[in-house]
Amino acid sequence: MSAPEPTARIAHPLLVVIDPVARRTDGESVRIAKDVLCAGADVRICLPEGPEEFARALARRGGRRPVVVGDDRALLRAVALLHRERDLGDGALALVPVGTSVDLAHALGVPKGAVAAARAVLEGAVRRLDLLVDDSDGVVLGDLRIPAAPSPVASAVSVWGVCRSLVRTLARPAPRPAPPLARTYRLRVEADGVLLNDLDRPVEDVSLCSRGGRAEVVIRPQGGEQVRVEALAVTVSGPDFRYRADALVSGPVRRRTWTVRPGAWALLLPA
Template identity: 60%
Template sequence: MATFAMSDQLLVIIDPAARQTDGESVRIAKDVLSAGAAAKVCLPDGPAEFARALGRRGSRRPVVIGDDHALLRAVTLLHRERELAGCGLSVVPVGEAGETSLTQSLGVPGGAVAAARAVLDGTERRLDLLVDDSDGVVLTGLAIPPARRVPAPEPVASAAGRWYRTLLARTLPARPPRLPAVPAPGPTRLRVQLDGETLVDLDEPLESLTVTPGAPGTSGGGTAEVEFRPLSVGAEATPLRACGRTVTVTGPDFRYRADGAVSGPVRRRTWRLAEAAWGLVLPS
């Protein structure tokens, strides 16, 4: 773990979405950081300028002011440039409600003042992550949940008569086209392998699967936790658990949710645990 002096130079990258969402929190965070360290502030207009600013940080410590997407963008860029191991990140979470939950789950304070002070006085902690075979990264975990039924919109009641429907047509905006109900499919049939050993095969329907790269705020012991629930154990049973370093999922086209975003469909994906692969500055 590394601690930082108040005199450290900072590169403060303010994500454009944060400026639009909560300019006051951005201003407060910038003032706290500038008062406590030599800070160069960058205001990128989009992902390309965000990447250029991060790439030109030099010896400055990068501080991202933004939501979960901004943090994930920074980690992904550094990983793909193979510079993640040597660059400790700081983040001040600013965004829409629910858009900073991932960052806060890692231990970053939610308020602008507390988060900015953690940047100045905190400690870099090394965290595990998952790297997939398309060079994507997963910070907090992934899941392959069962699809849920999407109900069809309720039809307009006809008992009120033709005049009522005419009034609705004249006073309300055009209704979007009605979508048919999506039936809830049966359990997914996937082959799940952990370090080369098969946990679940295609002949065993799978209710759910999650993979977590260690525990937030620690190195996680160098293993990923796999939690899975075959149909045979029943919906009320405790999920089965195993730990390992490499998880491979194959089968018919499937989607998965990683760090809150849905990806796929794919027919095969492998995730490898990268132990203590990145550094995040957290309160001491």
């Protein structure tokens, strides 16, 4: 591939932190991103070998704008670190998505391809974005879901079903499998102090996402109509449950509160 055309240099110096996973999975895209960025800005390159070096590089960035070259997990790591340092709102973060898991980056508006993403770093505009912050200081950039888990009864039924199926197969052709049992959670969900669902009504799914400075909450109860509201704070409690926030699965927990922080962080996106 031919070398990218040089772009006009910008005044803002950059700290380019290249995640080790990106270097291993797609070294060519990393090289292209470095060439474009170095042609258009005063760049300092950092090649951390692990999370600790990644954190130290961001902490020592000085007046340079941080640019992460990596996948969704690298972006989440950078935002979480800056949030814990209480530096997230001080300046814009930039990303060149490289890796196999970059759906979150594209959903946020970061261009596909190393050249387009790197040029957005040089020529793009700062966009303020909302953030979901939980009561353990965790952050969510995109969507959060609490999908239902199989109940112990369902698991036991499935095991006995396999045993019966094996026995029947020895004697005659196996019958058609029974439809799977519904997966549900028993959760208490509150939005801004208002009870939306209690433990006596099982739910199949709960989802949260930040939209325009508020959290959109969608509850899908078993056998009932879904509930959709907007709120600033959402609390979910009940028996141990896990949840998927962006690309990560967390838990089990018995209670968690997520609060929307409007415009809490900034990302460089195409102008």
